Amino acid sequence: MVCKSSETTNKKLKSKEKQRKGLWSPEEDEKLRNHVLKYGHGCWSSIPIQAGLQRNGKSCRLRWVNYLRPGLKKGEFTKEEETILLSLHSILGNKWAQISKYLPGRTDNEIKNYWHTYLKKSVPSTKHETTRTPQTHSITNSVNTLESTTRKSSSFISVGESFSARVSNFSPSIVFSEWLDRSLVMEQSPQKCSYVQDHIVPEESGVAGTYGHRFYENNNYMDHFIPNSDLLLEDEIVCTSFSDSFLVDILLSEQRSM
DNA sequence: AAAGAAGACAACCGCATCGAT
DNA sequence: AATCGATGCGGTTGTCTTCTT
Numbered sequence: 001m002v003c004k005s006s007e008t009t010n011k012k013l014k015s016k017e018k019q020r021k022g023l024w025s026p027e028e029d030e031k032l033r034n035h036v037l038k039y040g041h042g043c044w045s046s047i048p049i050q051a052g053l054q055r056n057g058k059s060c061r062l063r064w065v066n067y068l069r070p071g072l073k074k075g076e077f078t079k080e081e082e083t084i085l086l087s088l089h090s091i092l093g094n095k096w097a098q099i100s101k102y103l104p105g106r107t108d109n110e111i112k113n114y115w116h117t118y119l120k121k122s123v124p125s126t127k128h129e130t131t132r133t134p135q136t137h138s139i140t141n142s143v144n145t146l147e148s149t150t151r152k153s154s155s156f157i158s159v160g161e162s163f164s165a166r167v168s169n170f171s172p173s174i175v176f177s178e179w180l181d182r183s184l185v186m187e188q189s190p191q192k193c194s195y196v197q198d199h200i201v202p203e204e205s206g207v208a209g210t211y212g213h214r215f216y217e218n219n220n221y222m223d224h225f226i227p228n229s230d231l232l233l234e235d236e237i238v239c240t241s242f243s244d245s246f247l248v249d250i251l252l253s254e255q256r257s258m
Numbered sequence: 259a260a261a262g263a264a265g266a267c268a269a270c271c272g273c274a275t276c277g278a279t
Numbered sequence: 280a281a282t283c284g285a286t287g288c289g290g291t292t293g294t295c296t297t298c299t300t
Contacts, residue, residue, distance in 0.1 A: 023268070023294075045285060061286075062269065097288055108288075113267055 020054045024063055028053055032060055033068050066107045073105030077114055085111060086119060 020028075035051035041064065045057035053060060066072075077085070081103055088099045096108035096115075103111060 021270075043285080057285080058271095058287095059269075065287095066268075094289065109268075112289075117266060 019056055021059075024067075028055070029063070029068060032063060036064055036068070062109075066109045071105060072107065077106075077118075081106070082119065085115065089115065089119075 024032075031051050031053055032047070035047060039050070041047060041061070043057075044061040047053070047057055047060050048055045051060075055063075084102060085099060088102055092098050094112075096112045100106055100108040100111050
């Protein structure tokens with residue numbers, strides 16, 4: 001996480017004087033893309049120097065995450081994505097980074113913009129716009145919307161071009177993560193497809209906080225976990241999937257606990 | 259055709275958190 | 280325990296495009 005050297009810091013101080021701001025040029029994009037693809041992004045603060053960019057590390061990170069990173073989905077949100085976004089927002093509030101984990105290929109910034117541009121007006125204004133505290137009064141509507149969507153699509157929600165969602169029973173505390181990274185793996189070998197999902201194991205199961213992956217192959221749940229860091233090394237793990245019923249579960253559970 | 263308004267998207271800023279020292 | 284730097288997140292602002300008059 002922390003990566004510093006006196007040399008780097010000195011260089012950084014010097015470069016600070018002439019740091020560029022504003023929109024990125026195609027040349028800058030190219031430099032950043034080439035550098036990250038070649039060397040990775042171990043330390044964002046040193047990347048501008050190494051890549052020959054007159055930007056700060058934060059700006060580089062943002063540009064990569066929101067625009068240059070492979071696997072990003074461009075274009076309009078699908079109806080399903082919109083439904084998911086509305087539902088998750090009713091649960092999570094303005095937790096854009098968390099919401100983005102459920103929408104493969106979409107960035108938190110993109111989701112935030114989309115919300116403010118299109119969806120905000122379609123939802124009655126709620127407190128959590130300002131308090132960041134999730135509201136529950138819209139949960140019933142969200143459940144209905146989700147359930148009807150699920151039925152209409154015969155238990156499948158199509159999430160973007162490459163993902164399909166399969167109904168399965170998950171605990172409300174299931175969460176997904178690293179969609180984008182995994183979507184990259186899928187792109188590399190799309191012929192091999194299994195269902196992979198991250199989740200936090202419910203506390204009652206005795207392994208609270210454990211972070212891992214649950215696997216599905218040919219609709220069969222395979223009960224084992226693999227640490228996040230190891231996942232990408234697994235040859236057979238090449239596809240991600242999205243459960244829609246888990247959302248319904250979350251919503252229903254929230255509703256019940258009211 | 260031109261100017262102003264509104265909308266959409268990209269990027270910045272400030273703060274919180276985390277890990278290293 | 281305190282401090283510092285890096286990173287990530289959410290709110291906000293800036294800029295470009297499209298629409299309206």
